[in-house]
Amino acid sequence: MKTKVNEISIKYQGNFKMKQAPKITSSNSAVELLFESWDKDRIGLQECFKVMLLNNSNKVKGIFKVSTGGIAGTLVDVRILFAVILKSLTTSIILAHYVK
Numbered sequence: 001m002k003t004k005v006n007e008i009s010i011k012y013q014g015n016f017k018m019k020q021a022p023k024i025t026s027s028n029s030a031v032e033l034l035f036e037s038w039d040k041d042r043i044g045l046q047e048c049f050k051v052m053l054l055n056n057s058n059k060v061k062g063i064f065k066v067s068t069g070g071i072a073g074t075l076v077d078v079r080i081l082f083a084v085i086l087k088s089l090t091t092s093i094i095l096a097h098y099v100k
């Protein structure tokens with residue numbers, strides 16, 4: 001009997017090469033890059049949790065929005081968080097949570 005299961009996939013949007021990726025050198029460079037990725041129209045209305053995925057040279061592989069909540073909170077499913085981290089072969093992460 002052959003059993004089928006779903007495959008988890010992560011889709012990278014954009015077509016830049018890793019040598020063009022920004023390098024995180026300090027907490028300030030991480031904050032600046034994360035702030036650019038936030039929707040400025042909703043930043044004061046909803047809490048949001050993101051993870052920045054880095055390679056072993058601290059170059060940014062991507063930013064993944066893990067969850068968006070309401071005014072008072074957002075729930076993070078750690079199974080989804082770890083699935084994204086492991087599936088993308090990420091060596092370092094920066095977790096970001098924005099609340100007004």
